[in-house]
Amino acid sequence: MMTCKEVLESISLYLDEDLKQDIVLEMQHHIGKCSDCRAEFDTLTMTLKLYRHDESPQMPAGCHDRLIKVLQIEKMREKQGDADPDPTKA
Amino acid sequence: MAQELKAVPDESLVRRAQSDDDRAFGELIERYETKVYSLALKMLRNPEDAEDVLQDTFLRAYRGIKSFQGHSTFSTWIYRITANSALMKLRKKKLPTVSIDDADEREAPISIADWAPGPVEQLLNEETRQAMSEAIDALPAEFRQVFVLRDVEGLSNAEVAEILDLSVAAVKSRLHRARLKARNHLAHFFNDTRGRRTMGARS
Numbered sequence: 590m591m592t593c594k595e596v597l598e599s600i601s602l603y604l605d606e607d608l609k610q611d612i613v614l615e616m617q618h619h620i621g622k623c624s625d626c627r628a629e630f631d632t633l634t635m636t637l638k639l640y641r642h643d644e645s646p647q648m649p650a651g652c653h654d655r656l657i658k659v660l661q662i663e664k665m666r667e668k669q670g671d672a673d674p675d676p677t678k679a
Numbered sequence: 680m681a682q683e684l685k686a687v688p689d690e691s692l693v694r695r696a697q698s699d700d701d702r703a704f705g706e707l708i709e710r711y712e713t714k715v716y717s718l719a720l721k722m723l724r725n726p727e728d729a730e731d732v733l734q735d736t737f738l739r740a741y742r743g744i745k746s747f748q749g750h751s752t753f754s755t756w757i758y759r760i761t762a763n764s765a766l767m768k769l770r771k772k773k774l775p776t777v778s779i780d781d782a783d784e785r786e787a788p789i790s791i792a793d794w795a796p797g798p799v800e801q802l803l804n805e806e807t808r809q810a811m812s813e814a815i816d817a818l819p820a821e822f823r824q825v826f827v828l829r830d831v832e833g834l835s836n837a838e839v840a841e842i843l844d845l846s847v848a849a850v851k852s853r854l855h856r857a858r859l860k861a862r863n864h865l866a867h868f869f870n871d872t873r874g875r876r877t878m879g880a881r882s
Contacts, residue, residue, distance in 0.1 A: 597859075602851065635794070639865070641833060663741060
Protein backbone atom coordinates (compact mmCIF):
# COMPACT_ATOMS: atom_id res chain seq x y z
CA MET A 590 0.00 0.00 0.00
CA MET A 591 1.37 3.42 -0.96
CA THR A 592 1.84 5.98 1.80
CA CYS A 593 0.24 9.45 1.60
CA LYS A 594 3.71 10.92 1.01
CA GLU A 595 4.28 8.60 -1.96
CA VAL A 596 0.87 9.44 -3.36
CA LEU A 597 1.58 13.18 -3.07
CA GLU A 598 4.96 12.75 -4.79
CA SER A 599 3.36 10.89 -7.73
CA ILE A 600 0.19 12.92 -8.07
CA SER A 601 1.46 15.09 -10.92
CA LEU A 602 2.58 12.09 -12.93
CA TYR A 603 -0.79 10.49 -12.23
CA LEU A 604 -2.63 13.52 -13.62
CA ASP A 605 -0.40 13.46 -16.70
CA GLU A 606 -1.10 9.74 -17.17
CA ASP A 607 2.61 9.14 -16.87
CA LEU A 608 2.60 6.18 -14.46
CA LYS A 609 2.66 2.43 -14.90
CA GLN A 610 -0.71 0.72 -14.68
CA ASP A 611 0.01 -1.08 -11.40
CA ILE A 612 0.97 2.22 -9.71
CA VAL A 613 -2.16 3.85 -11.13
CA LEU A 614 -4.31 1.13 -9.60
CA GLU A 615 -2.55 1.50 -6.24
CA MET A 616 -3.09 5.24 -6.30
CA GLN A 617 -6.76 4.88 -7.20
CA HIS A 618 -7.15 2.41 -4.36
CA HIS A 619 -5.45 4.82 -1.91
CA ILE A 620 -7.40 7.88 -3.09
CA GLY A 621 -10.64 5.93 -2.79
CA LYS A 622 -9.97 5.31 0.88
CA CYS A 623 -8.02 8.39 2.03
CA SER A 624 -9.96 11.66 2.15
CA ASP A 625 -6.80 13.80 2.56
CA CYS A 626 -5.26 12.40 -0.61
CA ARG A 627 -8.58 12.68 -2.42
CA ALA A 628 -8.64 16.38 -1.46
CA GLU A 629 -5.08 16.71 -2.81
CA PHE A 630 -6.15 15.03 -6.02
CA ASP A 631 -9.42 17.01 -6.46
CA THR A 632 -7.90 20.41 -5.77
CA LEU A 633 -4.87 19.83 -7.96
CA THR A 634 -7.13 18.63 -10.77
CA MET A 635 -9.28 21.75 -10.38
CA THR A 636 -6.21 24.01 -10.31
CA LEU A 637 -5.04 22.65 -13.66
CA LYS A 638 -8.56 22.85 -15.12
CA LEU A 639 -8.83 26.51 -14.11
CA TYR A 640 -5.56 27.44 -15.81
CA ARG A 641 -6.29 25.42 -18.94
CA HIS A 642 -9.80 26.78 -19.18
CA ASP A 643 -8.73 30.41 -18.99
CA GLU A 644 -8.59 32.02 -22.43
CA SER A 645 -5.48 33.49 -24.03
CA PRO A 646 -5.13 37.26 -23.73
CA GLN A 647 -5.47 39.43 -26.82
CA MET A 648 -2.64 41.74 -27.83
CA PRO A 649 -3.44 45.37 -27.02
CA ALA A 650 -4.34 47.72 -29.89
CA GLY A 651 -1.27 49.10 -31.62
CA CYS A 652 1.01 46.36 -30.31
CA HIS A 653 1.46 44.73 -33.74
CA ASP A 654 2.16 48.09 -35.43
CA ARG A 655 4.75 49.04 -32.80
CA LEU A 656 6.47 45.68 -33.31
CA ILE A 657 6.64 46.22 -37.08
CA LYS A 658 8.04 49.72 -36.49
CA VAL A 659 10.80 48.36 -34.24
CA LEU A 660 11.75 45.84 -36.92
CA GLN A 661 11.73 48.49 -39.65
CA ILE A 662 14.11 50.62 -37.58
CA GLU A 663 16.35 47.58 -37.15
CA LYS A 664 16.31 46.98 -40.91
CA MET A 665 17.22 50.60 -41.60
CA ARG A 666 20.09 50.41 -39.13
CA GLU A 667 21.26 47.21 -40.76
CA LYS A 668 21.22 48.86 -44.20
CA GLN A 669 23.10 51.89 -42.97
CA GLY A 670 25.60 49.55 -41.38
CA ASP A 671 26.09 47.75 -44.72
CA ALA A 672 26.54 50.97 -46.67
CA ASP A 673 28.78 52.61 -44.14
CA PRO A 674 30.44 50.06 -41.90
CA ASP A 675 32.30 52.63 -39.82
CA PRO A 676 30.63 56.05 -39.86
CA THR A 677 33.32 57.49 -37.59
CA LYS A 678 35.82 57.29 -40.46
CA ALA A 679 33.60 59.13 -42.95
CA MET B 680 -0.22 38.43 -52.04
CA ALA B 681 -0.10 37.92 -48.29
CA GLN B 682 -2.84 35.33 -48.75
CA GLU B 683 -0.58 33.06 -50.79
CA LEU B 684 1.84 32.84 -47.83
CA LYS B 685 -0.87 31.57 -45.48
CA ALA B 686 -0.53 28.05 -46.87
CA VAL B 687 3.28 28.00 -46.82
CA PRO B 688 4.74 25.83 -44.01
CA ASP B 689 6.96 27.41 -41.34
CA GLU B 690 10.14 25.75 -42.65
CA SER B 691 9.72 27.27 -46.10
CA LEU B 692 8.98 30.69 -44.61
CA VAL B 693 12.14 30.39 -42.52
CA ARG B 694 14.21 29.56 -45.61
CA ARG B 695 12.73 32.50 -47.47
CA ALA B 696 13.29 34.82 -44.50
CA GLN B 697 16.90 33.63 -44.41
CA SER B 698 17.21 34.91 -48.00
CA ASP B 699 16.01 38.38 -46.93
CA ASP B 700 12.35 37.85 -47.87
CA ASP B 701 10.69 40.29 -45.46
CA ARG B 702 7.20 39.17 -46.41
CA ALA B 703 8.04 35.66 -45.25
CA PHE B 704 9.34 36.99 -41.92
CA GLY B 705 6.18 39.11 -41.69
CA GLU B 706 4.06 36.00 -42.08
CA LEU B 707 6.03 34.29 -39.27
CA ILE B 708 5.27 37.32 -37.09
CA GLU B 709 1.56 37.06 -37.92
CA ARG B 710 1.59 33.39 -37.00
CA TYR B 711 3.42 33.66 -33.70
CA GLU B 712 3.01 37.16 -32.26
CA THR B 713 -0.13 36.33 -30.26
CA LYS B 714 1.48 33.19 -28.82
CA VAL B 715 4.66 35.07 -27.94
CA TYR B 716 2.70 37.90 -26.34
CA SER B 717 0.49 35.49 -24.43
CA LEU B 718 3.43 33.52 -23.04
CA ALA B 719 5.24 36.74 -22.05
CA LEU B 720 2.16 38.19 -20.38
CA LYS B 721 1.49 35.01 -18.45
CA MET B 722 5.07 34.91 -17.23
CA LEU B 723 5.36 38.60 -16.40
CA ARG B 724 1.76 39.55 -15.56
CA ASN B 725 2.26 43.03 -16.92
CA PRO B 726 1.22 44.22 -20.42
CA GLU B 727 4.13 46.66 -20.84
CA ASP B 728 6.72 44.06 -19.89
CA ALA B 729 4.99 41.56 -22.20
CA GLU B 730 5.19 44.00 -25.11
CA ASP B 731 8.90 44.61 -24.39
CA VAL B 732 9.47 40.86 -24.51
CA LEU B 733 7.44 40.57 -27.73
CA GLN B 734 9.62 43.20 -29.41
CA ASP B 735 12.84 41.79 -27.99
CA THR B 736 11.89 38.28 -29.13
CA PHE B 737 11.20 39.20 -32.75
CA LEU B 738 14.21 41.51 -32.86
CA ARG B 739 16.42 38.60 -31.76
CA ALA B 740 14.66 36.29 -34.20
CA TYR B 741 15.18 38.78 -37.02
CA ARG B 742 18.87 39.14 -36.19
CA GLY B 743 19.33 35.41 -35.64
CA ILE B 744 17.21 33.90 -38.42
CA LYS B 745 20.20 33.36 -40.73
CA SER B 746 21.99 31.27 -38.13
CA PHE B 747 18.85 29.28 -37.29
CA GLN B 748 19.71 25.79 -38.48
CA GLY B 749 16.35 24.14 -38.14
CA HIS B 750 17.45 21.54 -35.58
CA SER B 751 14.24 22.39 -33.77
CA THR B 752 11.01 23.75 -35.22
CA PHE B 753 10.60 27.50 -35.60
CA SER B 754 7.85 27.33 -33.00
CA THR B 755 10.21 25.79 -30.39
CA TRP B 756 12.93 28.29 -31.31
CA ILE B 757 10.67 31.35 -30.95
CA TYR B 758 9.23 30.04 -27.67
CA ARG B 759 12.79 29.53 -26.40
CA ILE B 760 13.74 33.11 -27.22
CA THR B 761 10.53 34.33 -25.53
CA ALA B 762 11.06 32.25 -22.40
CA ASN B 763 14.67 33.43 -22.07
CA SER B 764 13.79 37.06 -22.67
CA ALA B 765 11.00 36.87 -20.08
CA LEU B 766 13.32 35.12 -17.62
CA MET B 767 15.90 37.88 -17.98
CA LYS B 768 13.22 40.45 -17.22
CA LEU B 769 12.10 38.47 -14.18
CA ARG B 770 15.68 38.27 -12.94
CA LYS B 771 16.04 42.03 -13.27
CA LYS B 772 13.06 42.29 -10.97
CA LYS B 773 15.07 40.16 -8.54
CA LEU B 774 12.51 37.43 -8.26
CA PRO B 775 13.67 34.72 -5.87
CA THR B 776 15.26 31.68 -7.45
CA VAL B 777 15.06 28.31 -5.80
CA SER B 778 17.06 25.16 -5.52
CA ILE B 779 15.42 22.00 -6.80
CA ASP B 780 15.33 20.72 -3.23
CA ASP B 781 13.19 23.59 -2.02
CA ALA B 782 10.00 21.83 -1.03
CA ASP B 783 7.90 24.07 1.17
CA GLU B 784 4.83 22.88 -0.71
CA ARG B 785 4.87 19.81 1.53
CA GLU B 786 3.27 22.00 4.13
CA ALA B 787 0.17 21.58 1.98
CA PRO B 788 -3.05 22.60 3.62
CA ILE B 789 -5.26 19.59 3.98
CA SER B 790 -8.62 21.26 4.69
CA ILE B 791 -9.03 22.12 1.04
CA ALA B 792 -11.57 19.66 -0.14
CA ASP B 793 -14.71 21.60 -0.75
CA TRP B 794 -13.74 24.19 -3.34
CA ALA B 795 -12.89 21.61 -5.94
CA PRO B 796 -16.19 19.91 -6.83
CA GLY B 797 -18.48 21.44 -9.41
CA PRO B 798 -17.94 22.80 -12.90
CA VAL B 799 -14.89 24.93 -13.57
CA GLU B 800 -17.06 27.73 -15.04
CA GLN B 801 -18.63 28.28 -11.62
CA LEU B 802 -15.28 29.14 -10.07
CA LEU B 803 -13.74 31.08 -12.94
CA ASN B 804 -14.71 34.69 -12.24
CA GLU B 805 -12.63 37.90 -12.12
CA GLU B 806 -11.70 37.39 -8.47
CA THR B 807 -10.48 33.87 -9.20
CA ARG B 808 -8.51 35.07 -12.24
CA GLN B 809 -6.80 37.62 -10.02
CA ALA B 810 -5.92 34.89 -7.53
CA MET B 811 -4.61 32.71 -10.39
CA SER B 812 -2.36 35.58 -11.51
CA GLU B 813 -1.09 36.09 -7.99
CA ALA B 814 -0.39 32.37 -7.69
CA ILE B 815 1.85 32.60 -10.77
CA ASP B 816 3.46 35.76 -9.38
CA ALA B 817 4.34 33.86 -6.24
CA LEU B 818 6.21 31.14 -8.18
CA PRO B 819 10.00 31.41 -8.40
CA ALA B 820 11.12 32.21 -11.96
CA GLU B 821 12.30 28.71 -12.91
CA PHE B 822 9.07 27.11 -11.71
CA ARG B 823 7.02 29.79 -13.39
CA GLN B 824 8.54 29.12 -16.83
CA VAL B 825 7.73 25.43 -16.64
CA PHE B 826 4.25 25.92 -15.20
CA VAL B 827 3.22 28.55 -17.76
CA LEU B 828 4.52 26.59 -20.75
CA ARG B 829 3.07 23.28 -19.63
CA ASP B 830 -0.11 24.01 -17.72
CA VAL B 831 -1.16 27.41 -19.04
CA GLU B 832 -0.03 27.19 -22.68
CA GLY B 833 -0.62 23.45 -22.83
CA LEU B 834 2.68 22.29 -24.36
CA SER B 835 3.96 18.75 -23.74
CA ASN B 836 6.71 17.91 -21.23
CA ALA B 837 9.02 17.08 -24.14
CA GLU B 838 8.37 20.43 -25.83
CA VAL B 839 8.93 22.32 -22.58
CA ALA B 840 12.18 20.41 -22.03
CA GLU B 841 13.38 21.33 -25.52
CA ILE B 842 12.40 24.99 -25.17
CA LEU B 843 14.07 25.40 -21.78
CA ASP B 844 17.00 23.12 -22.52
CA LEU B 845 16.19 20.90 -19.56
CA SER B 846 15.81 17.15 -19.21
CA VAL B 847 12.23 15.85 -19.24
CA ALA B 848 12.84 14.60 -15.69
CA ALA B 849 13.78 18.12 -14.56
CA VAL B 850 10.63 19.51 -16.20
CA LYS B 851 8.48 16.97 -14.41
CA SER B 852 10.10 17.68 -11.07
CA ARG B 853 9.74 21.47 -11.36
CA LEU B 854 6.23 21.11 -12.70
CA HIS B 855 5.12 18.99 -9.77
CA ARG B 856 6.41 21.53 -7.25
CA ALA B 857 5.00 24.47 -9.21
CA ARG B 858 1.57 22.83 -9.38
CA LEU B 859 1.48 22.22 -5.64
CA LYS B 860 2.55 25.79 -4.93
CA ALA B 861 -0.09 27.21 -7.29
CA ARG B 862 -2.74 24.92 -5.81
CA ASN B 863 -1.83 25.95 -2.27
CA HIS B 864 -2.13 29.60 -3.24
CA LEU B 865 -5.60 28.99 -4.70
CA ALA B 866 -6.60 26.91 -1.69
CA HIS B 867 -5.83 29.84 0.60
CA PHE B 868 -7.78 32.13 -1.70
CA PHE B 869 -10.86 29.89 -1.79
CA ASN B 870 -10.72 29.27 1.95
CA ASP B 871 -10.54 33.04 2.57
CA THR B 872 -13.35 33.76 0.12
CA ARG B 873 -15.55 31.12 1.64
CA GLY B 874 -14.72 32.41 5.12
CA ARG B 875 -15.78 35.91 4.10
CA ARG B 876 -19.00 34.65 2.57
CA THR B 877 -19.85 32.62 5.65
CA MET B 878 -19.18 35.60 7.89
CA GLY B 879 -21.27 37.80 5.58
CA ALA B 880 -24.15 35.35 5.78
CA ARG B 881 -24.03 35.38 9.58
CA SER B 882 -24.14 39.14 9.95
